[in-house]
Amino acid sequence: MLVNLQFLGAAGTVTGSRYLLESDGVRVLVDCGLFQGSKALRERNWRGIPIHPSELDAVLLTHAHLDHSGGLPVLVSRGFEGKVFATTATAELVEPLLRDAGHLQEHEADYANFKGYAKHRPARPLFTVAEARSAITRMRPTPFHQPMVLGPHFSAHFRRAGHLLGAASVHFALAGEQGTRRVLFSGDVGRSNGVLHLPPERLPAVDYLICEGTYGDRKHPNVDPKDALADVVSRAANRQGALIIPAFAAGRTQEVLYLLRQLEEEGRIPSLPVFVDSPLALECTSAYLRFARELKFGALGATDGRAMWPSRTRFCSSVADSKAINAVEGPCIILSSSGMATGGRVLFHLRRRLSDPRTTVMFVGFMAEGTRGRSLVEGAPEVKIHGRYLPVRAEVIELQGFSAHADQDDLVAWIEGAEAPPGEIFITHAEPAAASALVARLRQRGLRARAARDGERVTLA
Ligand SMILES: [Zn+2]
Incomplete structure (x- = not known):
């Protein structure tokens, strides 16, 4: 043979x-x-x-x-x-x-x-x-x-x-x-x-x-992503600003939501409005929910969304839902793709809030060379979005510990x-x-x- x-x-x-x-x-x-x-x-x-x-x-x-x-x-x-x-x-x-x-x-x-x-x-x-x-x-x-x-x-x-x-x-x-x-x-x-x-x-x-x-x-850095996330969310909430998290729709989005849920339950972060602004992320999250038994939170016996995402989470599917987030003032969390800020709805949120010093932008995971995400984590003073240069006044963070x-x-x-x-x-x-x-x-x-x-x-x- x-x-x-x-x-x-x-x-x-x-x-x-x-x-x-x-x-x-x-x-x-x-x-x-x-x-x-x-x-x-x-x-x-x-x-x-x-x-x-x-x-x-x-x-x-x-x-x-x-x-x-x-x-x-x-x-x-x-x-x-x-x-x-x-x-x-x-x-x-x-x-x-x-x-x-x-x-x-x-x-x-x-x-x-x-x-x-x-x-x-x-x-x-x-x-x-x-x-x-x-x-x-x-x-x-x-x-x-x-x-x-x-x-x-x-x-x-x-x-x-x-x-x-x-x-x-x-x-x-x-x-x-x-x-x-x-x-x-x-x-x-x-x-x-x-x-x-x-x-x-x-x-x-x-x-x-x-x-x-x-x-x-x-070797991955020895950082607990949950502690790191608790820190970022508390700081963003204290500043009364938005926390924008560019995240890939499958896997990363669900991991971040799950950690936010745990932190909220443990009283380590305030209960904030969370917007998941991506139709694809909604579909992927539904798949995660259907197969909860194959995941860690399924092992806890919890197979509905209440165990998987924070209490004030809204999934935004339509363009109107997405645009409505622009009007939100005060602390909130916006999860949207693409993860490296190369395209997608997250660009609209960056365009709206990147020049506001109250805003936090948190990248999770590896940023490839030549992407907007990479420029931002490297501390670019301005970035081009939809043909316009915007000054970066937000705090930009690269969260470690997720891989x-x-x-x-x-x-x-x-x-x-x-x-x-x-x-x-x-x-x-x-x-x-x-x-x-x-x-x-x-x-x-x-x-x-x-x-x-x-x-x-x-x-x-
Ligand atoms: Zn893979």
């Missing part, structure tokens, strides 16, 4: 997760993610994969983030006709995320055509809302641990990875004459002490482990805690420095590890 694995993305970089696994004439793709970041990376989204999509039997998604799922509409529109397996929660979360991404792509193409700056004329979206919807019809929601039969000797199941609602590792079993080969793709590995997401399940005994290494060379990814210590502990040491480890989903640091540490522990190379094809004997 020959098993071939090819790294078609997220090798030497942190986006574009896609791995091709072939055995016995069965071909599956683990993840079908978008490349994000530099222009050279983004252009790879148009190139597709080296085989015709119709030759693929199935796709297995580890989780809903677009760098793992956002290539699906393109794959389907180019001829993929198989099933897309994902955990039940991932299937629910990926639907609004793909639709929203399609909407954004269409909007950007229209805008480029209107402004006449498109390189390709007319500018085309990478995929449309209709293509996103058609990809969603291929989804086959599959509970954790339920076997998926992919071929006569080829099966798999999902295991909890933490990280995000529904996030999974994929465990493959490939039966042959010399016994069964076990291959596990980690997906994105969550932290052992996440705010809302449960820790990853114990790693089983496997012959090959394909493991993410986003933070393979770093959805395991750091180096977490990853090493997860791997060392396996039922048996993995036979061989390939590090993916990491910048080269992070991958080599993690590889070095794993080798010190006597493990066989190396960084995956982009496009590389390996035979798993």
